[in-house]
Amino acid sequence: xxxxxxxxxxxxxxxxxxxxxxxxxxxxxxxxxxxxxxxxxxxxxxxxxxxxxxxxxxxxxxxxxxxxxxxxxxxxxxxxxxxxxxxxxxxxxxxxxxxxxxxxxxxxxxxxxxxxxxxxxxxxxxxxxxxxxxxxxxxxxxxxxxxxxxxxxxxxxxxxxxxxxxxxxxxxxxxxxxxxxxxxxxxxxxxxxxxxxxxxxxxxxxxxxxxxxxxxxxxxxxxxxxxxxxxxxxxxxxxxxxxxxxxxxxxxxxxxxxxxxxxxxxxxxxxxxxxxxxxxxxxxx
Amino acid sequence: xxxxxxxxxxxxxxxxxxxxxxxxxxxxxxxxxxxxxxxxxxxxxxxxxxxxxxxxxxxxxxxxxxxxxxxxxxxxxxxxxxxxxxxxxxxxxxxxxxxxxxxxxxxxxxxxxxxxxxxxxxxxxxxxxxxxxxxxxxxxxxxxxxxxxxxxxxxxxxxxxxxxxxxxxxxxxxxxxxxxxxxxxxxxxxxxxxxxxxxxxxxxxxxxxxxxxxxxxxxxxxxxxxxxxxxxxxxxxxxxxxxxxxxxxxxxxxxxxxxxxxxxxxxxxxxxxxxxxxxxxxxxxxxxxxxxxxxxxxxxxxxxxxxxxxxxxxxxxxxxxxxxxxxxxxxxxxxxxxxxxxxxxxxxxxxxxxxxxxxxxxxxxxxxxxxxxxxxxxxxxxxxxxxxxxxxxxxxxxx
Numbered sequence: 029x030x031x032x033x034x035x036x037x038x039x040x041x042x043x044x045x046x047x048x049x050x051x052x053x054x055x056x057x058x059x060x061x062x063x064x065x066x067x068x069x070x071x072x073x074x075x076x077x078x079x080x081x082x083x084x085x086x087x088x089x090x091x092x093x094x095x096x097x098x099x100x101x102x103x104x105x106x107x108x109x110x111x112x113x114x115x116x117x118x119x120x121x122x123x124x125x126x127x128x129x130x131x132x133x134x135x136x137x138x139x140x141x142x143x144x145x146x147x148x149x150x151x152x153x154x155x156x157x158x159x160x161x162x163x164x165x166x167x168x169x170x171x172x173x174x175x176x177x178x179x180x181x182x183x184x185x186x187x188x189x190x191x192x193x194x195x196x197x198x199x200x201x202x203x204x205x206x207x208x209x210x211x212x213x214x215x216x217x218x219x220x221x222x223x224x225x226x227x228x229x230x231x232x233x234x235x236x237x238x239x240x241x242x243x244x245x246x247x248x249x250x251x252x253x254x255x256x257x258x259x260x261x262x263x264x265x266x267x268x269x270x271x272x273x274x275x276x277x278x279x280x281x282x283x284x285x286x287x288x289x290x291x292x293x294x295x296x297x298x299x300x301x302x303x304x305x306x307x308x309x310x311x312x313x
Numbered sequence: 314x315x316x317x318x319x320x321x322x323x324x325x326x327x328x329x330x331x332x333x334x335x336x337x338x339x340x341x342x343x344x345x346x347x348x349x350x351x352x353x354x355x356x357x358x359x360x361x362x363x364x365x366x367x368x369x370x371x372x373x374x375x376x377x378x379x380x381x382x383x384x385x386x387x388x389x390x391x392x393x394x395x396x397x398x399x400x401x402x403x404x405x406x407x408x409x410x411x412x413x414x415x416x417x418x419x420x421x422x423x424x425x426x427x428x429x430x431x432x433x434x435x436x437x438x439x440x441x442x443x444x445x446x447x448x449x450x451x452x453x454x455x456x457x458x459x460x461x462x463x464x465x466x467x468x469x470x471x472x473x474x475x476x477x478x479x480x481x482x483x484x485x486x487x488x489x490x491x492x493x494x495x496x497x498x499x500x501x502x503x504x505x506x507x508x509x510x511x512x513x514x515x516x517x518x519x520x521x522x523x524x525x526x527x528x529x530x531x532x533x534x535x536x537x538x539x540x541x542x543x544x545x546x547x548x549x550x551x552x553x554x555x556x557x558x559x560x561x562x563x564x565x566x567x568x569x570x571x572x573x574x575x576x577x578x579x580x581x582x583x584x585x586x587x588x589x590x591x592x593x594x595x596x597x598x599x600x601x602x603x604x605x606x607x608x609x610x611x612x613x614x615x616x617x618x619x620x621x622x623x624x625x626x627x628x629x630x631x632x633x634x635x636x637x638x639x640x641x642x643x644x645x646x647x648x649x650x651x652x653x654x655x656x657x658x659x660x661x662x663x664x665x666x667x668x669x670x671x672x673x674x675x676x677x678x679x680x681x682x683x684x685x686x687x688x689x690x691x692x693x694x695x696x697x698x699x700x701x702x703x704x705x706x707x708x709x710x711x712x
Contacts (some may be wrong), residue, residue, distance in 0.1 A: 108624060
């Protein structure tokens with residue numbers, strides 16, 4: 029059974045000439061237990077995709093089935109509860125509340141579930157232990173390293189035992205040690221049966237994924253299954269076959285990556301979208 | 314489904330602590346509003362008590378009858394009350410003592426002292442029964458012997474005319490009549506606005522002497538009535554009212570007051586003025602409320618990211634709404650509590666340096682609590698709605 033199924037999902041911002049297409053009729057099916065890496069340049073709609081899947085945002089068009097249930101037109105309160113119970117969200121900028129301790133931050137989702145203080149803190153404490161930070165329970169986020177902070181955020185995402193973990197560039201603000209810490213943790217979580225989606229710019233990190241989805245201009249332009257432990261084929265191709273041109277490319281690893289990938293079909297009008305979708309579907313196979 | 318109210322309260326307090334100065338200033342706005350309203354009403358109540366012309370201080374079984382048009386007891390409407398009214402009241406079954414009081418004007422002269430104007434009250438024979446407890450030295454015994462009469466004098470008079478505290482047996486003249494001091498009243502307190510205080514300045518003489526020296530049917534400015542059974546107070550007031558009304562040809566030109574009642578006229582004016590000023594003071598409370606709203610707007614804008622994070626981890630709109638409303642209400646109620654405390658403190662300080670009593674009645678703290686509660690809800694709702702309706706993505710992007 030597919031956990032996540034997006035059917036022609038679009039997300040538009042603005043009106044008229046200023047309309048910005050963040051997601052362009054995306055079709056994506058994710059099965060339970062997959063570990064999906066999403067790659068693509070800035071502005072390709074990765075974050076929007078994560079937000080829509082994470083129920084933080086609603087698609088403008090199309091249908092989103094979460095656990096075979098249509099959730100694209102849920103009321104804010106309903107989606108808040110669904111988000112609370114089924115999805116854990118991890119952000120690039122950690123998004124911990126700076127005035128709460130690590131423990132209190134982790135306990136936050138339980139607060140909104142209506143648990144009593146004691147049970148809240150107990151569960152949060154157990155979760156911090158799981159991410160290896162039991163000794164830092166009473167630290168404020170500002171007193172933790174980047175990697176540790178993100179681990180606290182992961183503990184917070186996990187505390188409600190959600191089936192799905194969505195991480196929007198979880199390692200984007202971290203050094204390599206922090207990245208490693210965070211990815212190893214996500215990998216461990218994946219082994220316990222969670223479905224994980226994460227966005228990354230770093231081809232190396234596709235080693236952790238079982239599937240890599242490439243995005244460009246709001247559309248999925250490639251989708252490959254990969255063996256866990258190996259860098260994804262296309263990403264590898266980029267890394268070894270295309271010499272990086274400058275330091276910026278080295279850092280982002282993105283421009284080169286995208287250059288090596290099949291380009292999205294030329295600009296088209298909305299009328300011809302059906303046809304081009306078909307075309308894209310073909311090209312994927 | 315939702316977090317407990319205790320959780321919301323704790324959260325609000327911790328957020329307010331974080332912005333200590335701002336919270337304190339906002340609370341101060343409410344405090345000033347509540348304090349000024351409470352004080353205005355208390356001052357009004359205090360003034361009212363001082364000008365009350367009933368004689369509650371004499372005891373809780375005393376009924377007062379007085380002309381209703383008169384504001385000043387020294388200038389009663391001449392037609393209002395007479396001695397015959399007093400006699401008619403005395404015939405009622407519920408009544409034990411009736412004392413008509415009338416004002417006599419004149420200059421008091423004593424040997425070795427300058428003649429001076431003072432208030433002279435001609436009181437009915439049974440005055441000792443009602444004013445008895447007020448006598449410090451001597452008593453109301455003795456009567457007009459024709460050649461000389463008796464008087465009971467207030468403490469101020471004693472000091473000013475005779476230069477001593479207990480001038481029992483001393484003599485003075487009034488309108489050619491010779492008087493001997495039989496008693497001296499206690500100091501009844503110097504509440505300047507009350508006629509009761511005038512007893513310090515008063516000379517009380519027998520009614521008959523008063524009639525004799527003025528050669529007139531003395532206008533009665535007040536009739537004091539002691540009733541037999543204080544349980545029958547309302548009954549007695551009604552009976553006296555009916556009796557006097559019959560005597561006056563159904564003309565209601567007098568007022569019958571129980572011990573707790575206050576004289577009309579003045580009272581109503583003071584009440585009106587009090588509430589008018591209180592309404593003006595309420596504007597400051599309104600300004601305080603707007604201060605709360607302003608701070609909440611700023612707070613919501615500043616804490617957009619926090620709102621986004623809370624929503625992202627599963628807070629519903631309602632939970633965010635509650636959080637911010639509780640915060641506004643905590644500020645407002647804290648201001649209310651502080652306002653009540655400050656009002657009581659000021660009342661105490663005023664009482665320390667003067668004897669002006671500003672009675673703050675018991676429901677005041679309760680009312681202040683509810684008013685500030687409503688104020689917090691009222692002015693907290695709009696900012697809280699803004700916070701709760703914010704799209705989580707937009708809120709997070711605000712960081």
